[in-house]
Amino acid sequence: MKWTEWKQYKARQMTIIKSRQCAVLVPLVNIEGESCLVFQVRSRKLDWQPGDICFPGGSLEVDDRTVAAGAIRETVEELGISESQINLLGPLDYIVSPVGVTVWPVVACLDTSDFKLSREEVDHVFTVPLTWLLQHEPQQAVMQFGTRAVPPFPYDLLPQVAPDWRDHGTYAVYLYRYGVYTIWGITAAIVKNFVERYQAIEFKDDKMI
Helix, strand or coil: CCHHHHHCCCCCCCCCCHHHHHHHEEEEEEEEEEEEEEEECCCCCCCCCCEEEEEEEECCCCCCCCHHHHHHHHHHHHCCCCHHEEEEEEECCEECCCCEEEEEEEEEECCCCCCCCCCCCCCCEEEEEEHHHHCCCEEEEEEEEEEEECCCCCCCCCCCCCCCCCCEEEEEEEEECCCEEEHHHHHHHHHHHHHHHHHHHHHHHHCCC
């Protein structure tokens, strides 16, 4: 083995945890001169998280050339708008979730708020003014995560592994209460990251940093 070649190796993530790769669009629309974020309420017909609040998006497909392409494809399907009405701004930080998904958010401005919703996936949409989000910090809660060995498992080889639940720490969960809506979980974490990113850019433009 040529040890000098080791320096050329580029480290990559080891996929021990089965994580579903997803992309979401964080859509901004202009309503009466005010920038607002668009949120979806998931259809009650869905098997996973029915009635929950989210951004347009879903699992990446093999034909998606980029994360943004996947987010745009899902948005076109769910909101019933054309790709030409989506103006990309840029990415946010991605989230590796304890529930087994990695989410890649992309921010975009929409030229329309006239949506033709996919009723199989979306019950309805609502908007939250950016000014409201800038003025309200999210509530923070804590959830626990752990591991449980799934049989068949070679317990006799690893006596420290037990089939029961084992606590391996906690993680933060954010919640925004806006009227009758509670925005929480991954979506709330994306909102928090968006607000922080927006403020950093705004302050930089104003030469405050």
